[in-house]
Amino acid sequence: MPELPEVETVRKGLQQFMEGQSIGKVEVFTSKLRWKLPESFEKNLSNQTITTIARRGKYLILEVSNGHCLIVHLGMTGSFAIFSTNGFPKYDNSRKDKHDHVVFHLGNGTVIAYNDPRKFGMMDLIPESKLSIYPPLKTLGVEPLGNGFDEKYLKYHLDRRSSPVKNFLLDQKVIAGIGNIYASEALWRAGISPRRKANRISQKKAGLLVTAIRDVLNDAIKSGGSTLRNYRSVAGNLGYFQHQFRVYDQEGEPCSNENCDGQINRIVQTGRSTFYCPSCQK
């Protein structure tokens, strides 16, 4: 389920527990997620210190002391959970879920389990020197919260697409990190119909869309951050938190734009649900 804000929240959580720590043992219970784990996955990670935890689009990049980078993508159902450290349950056979595929035992006793029922997630291990040529990463477009994303960039790429703007927003090669939920949410905020052809969006609307994307992602990261402060006392599951979506999954509800008396519709675009208000999104 994770889009950029969820992945960023997971990154911060992992950072708190893993950065600067050593990895002791790595247990692999399922060697094939989206793809097979590389040979010597465990060997190259065990007894290494985790130096940095970064994010690029929806990918996590964990660098360890021998120069390898652990690349993680959560797919649609991937998550990490924290165990065996103060405030969290001990990780043992009674705790192990059947979809726990990879478990990291840190030197300080903390256990971090990767769980993924649908196995659409991925993990890979590459040398730091190969990061810039690693295919899944090198094809990614700009970070929507970074400096490279502005009205000029967006308009340039919008003008080169005749597909509906909703589909355009899901293209990771243009903007990295937007998924099906935040595409709908951002278009609602910008007052743009998801069905509008990308190349028929005005300069002014493109500017509004940049702001809408930034705001919706930042707001979601903020609400994830507040969950992050609480999760110590609840459970150790990182990255899943309830948002109040304005259009996503709100079919039939009144539009929450106060100047609008419309109703949220659900349509299907290239096989995926899109939610929008036909009255105020043009």
Next chain:
DNA sequence: ACATGAGCCTGTGGGC
């Protein structure tokens, strides 16, 4: 070069 659809997997919820 682009756009679309299938496939990868398992779980959940609604209708009957």
Next chain:
DNA sequence: TGCCCACAGGCTCATG
């Protein structure tokens, strides 16, 4: 209660 179907927030590859 059980069964069947539709659907789920991502990505890549094959095909047109």
